[in-house]
Amino acid sequence: MVRVIGFLVGLVFAGVLLISLVVGVSNYFSNPPEELAAEALHQHPQHLRLSSDGPFGKFDKAQLQRGFQVYKEVCSACHSLSLVSFRDLHALGYEEPEIKAIADQWQVQVPSINPETGEASSRKAVPSDRFPSPYANEIAARAANNNALPPDLSLITKSREGGASYVHALLTGYRNQSPELLKEHPDAKTPPGLHYNPWFANLNIAMPPPLTAEGQVTFADGTKGTVDQMATDVAAFLVWTAEPKLESRHAAGLAVVVFLLIASILGYLAYRQIWYEAKRKVRVTGPLEPKNQAKSRSAKAKQGVAG
Amino acid sequence: MSFSWAKAYEPKHPFMRWMDERLPLPRLVYGAIGGGYPVPRNLNYWWNFGVLAGIFLTIQIVTGIVLAMWYFASADHAFTSVEHIMRDVNAGWLIRYAHMNGASFFFIVTYIHIFRGLFYGSYKAPRELVWMLGLVIYLLMMATAFMGYVLPWGQMSYWGAQVITGFFSAFPLVGEPIRVWLLGGYAPDQAALSRFFSLHYLLPFVIAAVVVLHIWALHIPGSGNPTGVDVKDERDTLPFHPFYTAKDGWFAAAFLGLYAIVTYYAPNYLGHPDNYIPANPLATPAHIVPEWYFWPFYAILRSFTVDFIFPAKLWGVLAMFLSILLLFFLPWLDKSPVRSGSYRPVFKRFFWLLVADVVILGYIGGAPISPARVAIGQIAAAYYFLHFLVILPLVSRFETPLPLPASITDSVLHGEKAEAAPAGQKPRHGSVATAAAE
Numbered sequence: 058m059v060r061v062i063g064f065l066v067g068l069v070f071a072g073v074l075l076i077s078l079v080v081g082v083s084n085y086f087s088n089p090p091e092e093l094a095a096e097a098l099h100q101h102p103q104h105l106r107l108s109s110d111g112p113f114g115k116f117d118k119a120q121l122q123r124g125f126q127v128y129k130e131v132c133s134a135c136h137s138l139s140l141v142s143f144r145d146l147h148a149l150g151y152e153e154p155e156i157k158a159i160a161d162q163w164q165v166q167v168p169s170i171n172p173e174t175g176e177a178s179s180r181k182a183v184p185s186d187r188f189p190s191p192y193a194n195e196i197a198a199r200a201a202n203n204n205a206l207p208p209d210l211s212l213i214t215k216s217r218e219g220g221a222s223y224v225h226a227l228l229t230g231y232r233n234q235s236p237e238l239l240k241e242h243p244d245a246k247t248p249p250g251l252h253y254n255p256w257f258a259n260l261n262i263a264m265p266p267p268l269t270a271e272g273q274v275t276f277a278d279g280t281k282g283t284v285d286q287m288a289t290d291v292a293a294f295l296v297w298t299a300e301p302k303l304e305s306r307h308a309a310g311l312a313v314v315v316f317l318l319i320a321s322i323l324g325y326l327a328y329r330q331i332w333y334e335a336k337r338k339v340r341v342t343g344p345l346e347p348k349n350q351a352k353s354r355s356a357k358a359k360q361g362v363a364g
Numbered sequence: 365m366s367f368s369w370a371k372a373y374e375p376k377h378p379f380m381r382w383m384d385e386r387l388p389l390p391r392l393v394y395g396a397i398g399g400g401y402p403v404p405r406n407l408n409y410w411w412n413f414g415v416l417a418g419i420f421l422t423i424q425i426v427t428g429i430v431l432a433m434w435y436f437a438s439a440d441h442a443f444t445s446v447e448h449i450m451r452d453v454n455a456g457w458l459i460r461y462a463h464m465n466g467a468s469f470f471f472i473v474t475y476i477h478i479f480r481g482l483f484y485g486s487y488k489a490p491r492e493l494v495w496m497l498g499l500v501i502y503l504l505m506m507a508t509a510f511m512g513y514v515l516p517w518g519q520m521s522y523w524g525a526q527v528i529t530g531f532f533s534a535f536p537l538v539g540e541p542i543r544v545w546l547l548g549g550y551a552p553d554q555a556a557l558s559r560f561f562s563l564h565y566l567l568p569f570v571i572a573a574v575v576v577l578h579i580w581a582l583h584i585p586g587s588g589n590p591t592g593v594d595v596k597d598e599r600d601t602l603p604f605h606p607f608y609t610a611k612d613g614w615f616a617a618a619f620l621g622l623y624a625i626v627t628y629y630a631p632n633y634l635g636h637p638d639n640y641i642p643a644n645p646l647a648t649p650a651h652i653v654p655e656w657y658f659w660p661f662y663a664i665l666r667s668f669t670v671d672f673i674f675p676a677k678l679w680g681v682l683a684m685f686l687s688i689l690l691l692f693f694l695p696w697l698d699k700s701p702v703r704s705g706s707y708r709p710v711f712k713r714f715f716w717l718l719v720a721d722v723v724i725l726g727y728i729g730g731a732p733i734s735p736a737r738v739a740i741g742q743i744a745a746a747y748y749f750l751h752f753l754v755i756l757p758l759v760s761r762f763e764t765p766l767p768l769p770a771s772i773t774d775s776v777l778h779g780e781k782a783e784a785a786p787a788g789q790k791p792r793h794g795s796v797a798t799a800a801a802e
Contacts, residue, residue, distance in 0.1 A: 073679055074749075299640075320614075
């Protein structure tokens with residue numbers, strides 16, 4: 058009974074799937090879907106090599122400091138970094154007085170309450186504060202940016218496909234639309250107020266090109282501030298903001314993997330030892346015992362079967 | 365427990381005797397996983413995954429309890445509380461990544477364990493209840509994993525909850541009220557998050573309880589084995605401890621090495637980037653996908669695209685529930701008296717086809733929709749149902765199995781292959797068996 062019902066149910070569901078398949082295929086041929094410009098022109102980033110890559114990867118502190126400088130002088134005008142505190146900059150190699158100075162001189166103040174009057178006010182940041190947002194709230198951010206909301210950058214390299222490579226490709230990926238391109242894909246025409254960037258999923262991004270000229274940021278360590286250098290450094294910095302514990306993770310991982318490797322080798326030897334007697338009986342009487350293999354070969358030779 | 369030659373527990377220390385007379389807990393452990401449980405001597409490494417599943421359940425409960433000390437089930441603060449764990453709690457990143465990837469590895473070992481059961485006929489008499497309790501565990505795992513994925517309250521958490529609870533609205537009349545009742549509102553919000561957290565904390569302990577039943581039911585007939593032949597006498601078995609504790613031990617260490625590599629070096633590989641964006645009810649992600657372990661079922665759901673008598677969505681939801689429900693009937697769908705797939709030449713081919721089919725369904729379920737992928741998914745989904753409901757019953761009826769070894773010991777001594785020749789035909793490699801038998 059179970060099998061009869063099962064048989065029928067199976068045929069019904071497979072039948073409905075077959076109908077779906079036939080309808081889908083005939084729709085496809087009678088009404089072929091057109092390729093959208095966003096699919097045809099969308100580019101995928103090339104891998105950006107950073108010192109934090111790979112199982113032994115460590116941050117390049119000089120690069121992170123440069124990246125922080127790019128964030129501070131360029132990105133922070135619009136983008137918040139709400140999950141990172143000034144005190145976290147210690148990991149980039151800054152000393153306590155430097156961190157205090159960075160917090161104190163930050164271009165945006167921290168919202169606070171006037172202790173005398175209870176009215177809303179603001180105060181200078183201290184190392185224990187998170188990076189203050191450039192806008193008071195989402196409405197203010199949208200109002201200042203043509204109704205686009207600049208995303209928080211704390212987790213940007215973990216929340217986008219491609220991570221740091223995507224950030225680097227996007228920052229260096231602004232292009233002019235050639236007439237040939239527009240002829241081929243008229244629907245790709247960038248609307249006013251947006252900017253063409255084939256690394257952005259729908260090709261048109263609200264953010265104006267942020268890194269435009271060499272030397273836009275004068276690096277404190279003397280590194281030449283090319284657009285590619287600035288984009289690479291800020292991408293590296295944003296890997297750190299998204300995954301500040303990366304170095305301890307890599308170090309702990311090595312210890313754990315080596316420990317488990319040794320444990321499994323010792324465990325395997327113990328297993329062989331424990332099973333030795335149980336398997337020995339098999340070896341003595343079984344076909345793989347050399348004595349028995351010799352017998353088997355001679356038996357084959359007698360029968361004229363090639364060994 | 366299971367066989368007459370199973371050793372009885374004999375307390376060695378006076379304290380243990382004192383204990384045993386009052387609360388025979390040591391006796392229970394000895395009989396369950398100690399020297400008192402005789403196990404077929406010929407188990408291969410596919411039999412290690414049950415113990416591994418137990419290890420991962422333990423990892424999940426331990427890491428989960430620690431995470432719950434810091435996690436805050438609030439629609440406003442859940443996301444930042446997870447990031448607080450990742451950044452400011454001592455070793456919080458480790459506990460959180462271990463829990464996140466522990467869920468994936470729990471499913472990896474469970475899937476291997478289930479397919480082991482499918483190949484070696486572990487669902488057949490007398491182990492039907494072992495199989496069915498295992499499926500109950502699997503269903504509970506799916507519910508727990510789904511609710512756990514909602515907790516960080518990222519974009520995929522939120523929209524996954526929206527889509528999955530939306531399944532219920534496919535049912536006419538009662539569907540929508542059920543959905544609203546489950547969520548505690550018209551869309552996922554604080555009410556849903558709080559109850560998901562509560563249940564996510566509860567269900568693992570229910571799973572642990574069903575695991576006890578699963579093992580209890582297993583220990584009545586004893587473990588199966590790769591030949592599928594019943595244990596005949598003491599020579600066929602070895603005590604669980606020390607033989608299988610040693611085998612499970614080294615293999616668990618090696619497998620945990622794999623888990624450690626993913627957890628420490630690619631912790632977000634199995635996740636989705638969108639879940640690092642805080643939940644936003646106003647912005648729908650371009651591709652909503654569940655976690656990878658649900659992809660085959662998601663592919664089945666999406667394969668129904670035509671309103672035929674019922675709306676396509678209802679067909680999809682019914683098919684998805686049926687795809688798991690039908691596994692409960694497997695002991696009665698497959699009537700072949702031979703348990704092990706090694707001795708079933710036709711079954712074996714279809715088994716590997718099913719494995720490939722589920723992998724294809726998984727790929728289709730995780731990838732963005734395209735006309736070609738939908739068509740492939742429809743064929744693969746149809747095969748899934750035909751395999752269990754049509755092919756398996758027919759194969760079990762018409763297939764001629766290979767001759768079985770006389771006993772487990774016999775197969776260990778002479779190799780499984782030597783016996784696996786069709787009846788009336790000479791063994792392929794001359795007279796290995798005859799030579800050894802001399």
